[in-house]
Amino acid sequence: MGKKELKVAFLLALRSLQRGGRSSVILTILIIGMCFTNMIFLPSLFNGIEQSITKQLVDYEVGNVLVSPKSGDQYVTDLDATLSLINGMPGVERATPHYTEGATFTYRKRVLGVSVRAIMPDDEKYVSPLYTKMIAGSYLGESDTGEIIIGKPVAGDPTIREEDEFQPSLGGVRVGDSVTVAYANGYTRDYRVKGIYSTGWSQADSAAYVSWTDMQQVIGQPLDKAHDITVKAKPGYSETFVKNELIQYGVADKVQTTGDLLSKVLGTAFQSFAIINMVSLIVSIIITTVVLFIVITIKTLNSRRQIGILKAIGVDKEVIMHNYGFQVIILAIFGIILGIIVTLLLAVYMSIHPVTTPAWSATLYLTPMDLLMNSLILFAAAIVAGYVPAYQVSREDIQTAMRA
Amino acid sequence: MIAIEDLRKIYRMGNVEVRALDGVTLDIEKGEFLGIMGPSGSGKTTLLHMLGLLDEPTSGRIVVDGIDVGILNDYERTMFRLYKLGYVFQDYALVPDLTVMENISVPAMLRKDRTEEQYRRDSHEILQKTGLWDRRDHLPRELSGGQQQRVSIARAIVNKPDILFADEPCANLDTENSRMVLDLFREINEEMKQTIVMVSHEDWHKDYFHRIIHLQDGKVVSDGKNGTKQS
Numbered sequence: 001m002g003k004k005e006l007k008v009a010f011l012l013a014l015r016s017l018q019r020g021g022r023s024s025v026i027l028t029i030l031i032i033g034m035c036f037t038n039m040i041f042l043p044s045l046f047n048g049i050e051q052s053i054t055k056q057l058v059d060y061e062v063g064n065v066l067v068s069p070k071s072g073d074q075y076v077t078d079l080d081a082t083l084s085l086i087n088g089m090p091g092v093e094r095a096t097p098h099y100t101e102g103a104t105f106t107y108r109k110r111v112l113g114v115s116v117r118a119i120m121p122d123d124e125k126y127v128s129p130l131y132t133k134m135i136a137g138s139y140l141g142e143s144d145t146g147e148i149i150i151g152k153p154v155a156g157d158p159t160i161r162e163e164d165e166f167q168p169s170l171g172g173v174r175v176g177d178s179v180t181v182a183y184a185n186g187y188t189r190d191y192r193v194k195g196i197y198s199t200g201w202s203q204a205d206s207a208a209y210v211s212w213t214d215m216q217q218v219i220g221q222p223l224d225k226a227h228d229i230t231v232k233a234k235p236g237y238s239e240t241f242v243k244n245e246l247i248q249y250g251v252a253d254k255v256q257t258t259g260d261l262l263s264k265v266l267g268t269a270f271q272s273f274a275i276i277n278m279v280s281l282i283v284s285i286i287i288t289t290v291v292l293f294i295v296i297t298i299k300t301l302n303s304r305r306q307i308g309i310l311k312a313i314g315v316d317k318e319v320i321m322h323n324y325g326f327q328v329i330i331l332a333i334f335g336i337i338l339g340i341i342v343t344l345l346l347a348v349y350m351s352i353h354p355v356t357t358p359a360w361s362a363t364l365y366l367t368p369m370d371l372l373m374n375s376l377i378l379f380a381a382a383i384v385a386g387y388v389p390a391y392q393v394s395r396e397d398i399q400t401a402m403r404a
Numbered sequence: 405m406i407a408i409e410d411l412r413k414i415y416r417m418g419n420v421e422v423r424a425l426d427g428v429t430l431d432i433e434k435g436e437f438l439g440i441m442g443p444s445g446s447g448k449t450t451l452l453h454m455l456g457l458l459d460e461p462t463s464g465r466i467v468v469d470g471i472d473v474g475i476l477n478d479y480e481r482t483m484f485r486l487y488k489l490g491y492v493f494q495d496y497a498l499v500p501d502l503t504v505m506e507n508i509s510v511p512a513m514l515r516k517d518r519t520e521e522q523y524r525r526d527s528h529e530i531l532q533k534t535g536l537w538d539r540r541d542h543l544p545r546e547l548s549g550g551q552q553q554r555v556s557i558a559r560a561i562v563n564k565p566d567i568l569f570a571d572e573p574c575a576n577l578d579t580e581n582s583r584m585v586l587d588l589f590r591e592i593n594e595e596m597k598q599t600i601v602m603v604s605h606e607d608w609h610k611d612y613f614h615r616i617i618h619l620q621d622g623k624v625v626s627d628g629k630n631g632t633k634q635s
Contacts, residue, residue: 002516004513004514004515004516005514007513008510008513008514011502011506011510011513012499012501012502012510015499015501015502015506016501018501019500019501019543020501305497306497306499306500309493309497309499310499310510311482312456312458312485312491312493312497313485313486313490313491313510313511313559313560314482314483314485314486314487314489314511314514314563315482315486315510315511315514316479316482316483316514317478317482319514398458398459399453399458399459402458
């Protein structure tokens with residue numbers, strides 16, 4: 001195939017699309033565009049959910065690396081020394097401890113069981129964006145005692161009746177209100193609600209936070225132990241690097257990266273997502289291939305006599321085949337462009353209106369590589385779907401084609 | 405120019421054998437305007453298709469300009485048609501999505517011995533000659549039957565073929581348009597010394613032919629001006 005042959009094939013393809021059935025061209029582009037959107041939407045949404053869960057886990061539960069008690073132990077002990085050790089390691093931005101006590105909250109006539117998490121508020125700022133999620137009041141101070149911050153679902157909405165609530169709450173606590181907290185160890189005290197936050201992560205939103213200083217009063221002794229320590233890695237340092245450093249430096253407790261934890265906790269769910277993504281991708285490719293195959297087959301069958309005439313006047317079968325090939329390429333390019341536009345519009349829409357559940361909220365997670373890979377896959381499928389019928393019809397003998 | 409020896413084409417329809425051509429032997433000289441006539445089913449179009457390399461004979465030999473076309477492969481036959489032959493079909497057979505100019509240019513664009521400038525100039529000349537220059541940007545559906553057939557003729561001769569084949573080119577035209585088309589053929593034949601082989605079933609077309617071959621049941625039954633020479 002020389003340049004001249006390709007030029008003629010392209011001219012025939014272009015004119016066929018420009019001056020042939022416009023509605024069939026538009027519909028075909030629309031179908032390819034929708035197939036592209038279908039191919040990429042579900043995987044992107046699942047990726048978005050994965051990303052969202054991962055980010056929220058990192059932000060509110062485990063950080064980049066989680067240090068938890070050794071097997072058989074209940075606490076990470078010798079906390080001050082452990083924190084000093086970890087905070088001095090290369091690659092560590094900050095390590096911060098968590099200590100959780102079960103408690104019963106009483107507000108007016110409402111009683112609610114809530115986990116109270118003790119944190120070091122200033123250090124926590126390096127590890128978790130909790131302090132940016134205050135929707136009323138303010139975040140905890142390092143030496144606050146008798147003050148508490150609670151999640152929005154715990155505070156509740158005074159306009160919703162108790163029997164209509166999705167999950168139990170205190171029925172409309174506001175900043176400045178007093179809440180009675182009875183801890184599991186029998187200690188009871190009244191707290192002033194300093195702030196109300198909303199993170200979108202259910203486990204954090206269903207809890208309450210007090211300062212480390214306050215928790216020491218609750219348990220009645222210096223608190224040199226924690227249920228876990230979350231470690232934030234410095235930018236440029238991988239979680240695995242930090243984990244290995246911790247182990248090398250002699251941190252005796254269990255050290256796990258977010259990846260380790262995710263593979264244990266959500267590995268099966270993410271594998272299911274991957275299977276659904278693959279099924280969705282294969283179905284979309286099959287639909288696109290079949291649709292384009294039908295479109296081009298109908299086109300070639302309707303043009304058999306014309307194909308015979310072109311061959312009769314000396315147009316080589318390769319030119320005829322590439323004519324239909326170019327038509328498919330042009331249709332696929334416009335279809336993919338339409339698909340990308342629709343997908344990006346959906347991504348913008350969903351960034352404004354994310355998919356929200358009580359446990360997490362998610363948007364479409366798209367990368368240029370996702371768009372490129374899906375475009376290439378669809379493009380390849382389109383070429384196969386177009387060239388097969390074009391190849392078949394271009395090999396038909398002139399007499400048979402002209403008699404069609 | 406063309407030598408045909410004992411050409412046969414046999415179709416099988418179930419158990420029945422149909423002899424569309426049954427031992428045709430003849431020569432066609434350069435510059436001739438040859439008419440092939442005969443009743444329906446006599447083998448006129450079959451013979452034209454064999455000569456034009458649009459179909460292959462069951463047996464026999466066709467030699468065009470010293471080349472035995474029977475030994476050419478598919479690609480060589482396509483190139484032979486492109487470089488040496490031109491066709492005018494009964495139903496014009498234009499590409500509906502191409503303008504007049506584009507329809508005419510397609511065969512010329514494919515020739516490796518023509519530059520873009522050359523085929524543009526040739527297309528321009530042919531359109532002027534056939535009186536279609538003003539219609540060059542029109543689509544076939546915007547033209548009358550006579551105009552479409554002139555476009556078909558222009559496309560056939562733009563590559564200056566050695567032989568022009570026409571298969572009942574006036575079958576879909578009224579008398580006035582038929583005469584216009586035949587006058588154009590005569591003009592091309594006389595001015596360009598173009599060899600033309602045309603199938604027709606209209607008696608009045610005989611006036612235009614130098615030589616007429618009559619076929620019946622796949623055999624040449626007469627050959628000469630007005631079919632006078634008996635084979």
